[in-house]
Amino acid sequence: MSKEEVFYTVRGYELLGKEGNHLTSSMEDYLEMAYRLSQEKGYTRVGDLANALNVQPPSVTSMVQKLAETPYLKYEKYGRIELTEEGYQLGAYLLKRHETIQDFLYLIGVEEGLLEETEKIEHNVSQSTMEQIMLLVDFFRSHPEWIEAYNVYRQKWAAYKAWSGNKRGPDK
Template identity: 25%
Template sequence: MPVSQRDSDLEPTNHQRIVDGEVISHAAEDYLKCILKIGDREAVPNQKIADALDVKPASVTKMIKKLESMKLVENQPYYGTRLTPTGHLIAVEILRHHRLIETFLHKIMGLPWDQVHEEAERWEHVLSEAVESKMDAMLGFPSHDPHGDPIPTADLEMRGQRYPSLDKTHVGEGVMTIAAVSDADGEFLRQCADWGVRPGVRIDVVDRSPSSVTIELPNNGRRLELHQELAASIFVKEGI
């Protein structure tokens, strides 16, 4: 199946996706999206999936076996789990829904960027293609969500590139711009908003230690020392 094309067999029916006559649960869709976000088309260790979804490894093993039986993933010994073309297609569609919904809630409904993620987690599974198309047009066909993450195209193609996280940068690398901020922690997003840390903002890495990264924001003069865990949630690109 061409990954760039939607398949009518995968269209939601009464808010359910069906593959070869079998319903894909919302929990299964969450696993597919998780694997996509971590590895795209590469194999992802099951422990990373467990950590990302905050579930027990045994639960991951059980779900992976289920997804394998549906031919949505392939488990590669010693490497982890990768999406099949069909699994990848479904995961990209769910991710597109999620990021479009976040953008709609933020830009049209006025919700703060720290409140849209949880709502999108619920809506992403039930959004019809008709509403998705209308939402996309109403927003002016956005390329990125409020947190800076690229929105997959209507043809279900991933776009954009993966940027390094701030904790992987070094002092003296030159001018950098925030590309994206993880939407996983609402409290952190609220703090970032207070600091002025948002996609598109220029930063300079001025110091680092084994446990933290210190940055300056030339636009407001702030100097912030971020713990490595927080720095890992901010993604940057070179230049302005």
């Protein structure tokens, strides 16, 4: 370990990265879903968000009121939930981040619990790391032969693990 490296807990890193309009993971989920639901009509409603996120309407109302204090969302009691221009931009990014993480996990062979794993990761990755994951996913999508080669390797690795009991794979 290098003497220059300074380690923190996950919470420590979160506090280091906190800026003026820091959004919680839940806030990001609500904005992402509001963006998804607003695509067709330009707005959504509390009931639509509640159904889409599998939460109770009072929980949505509470979160939407908090988000109305940010520059991302406009909401009037019992009215429409509308994203601001900044909200649309952030929503588009959050959706792209979600889809990219999901694509990445699928490409590396995660199928069981894919949505849950995506949700766990997407809120804990920096923008610079996300850009690298996006680049890698784009690279693999433009080189399907490499995806196939990786899948062949995965199958060999799984067969070796099953045969030998070695949990680390054929090269270890």
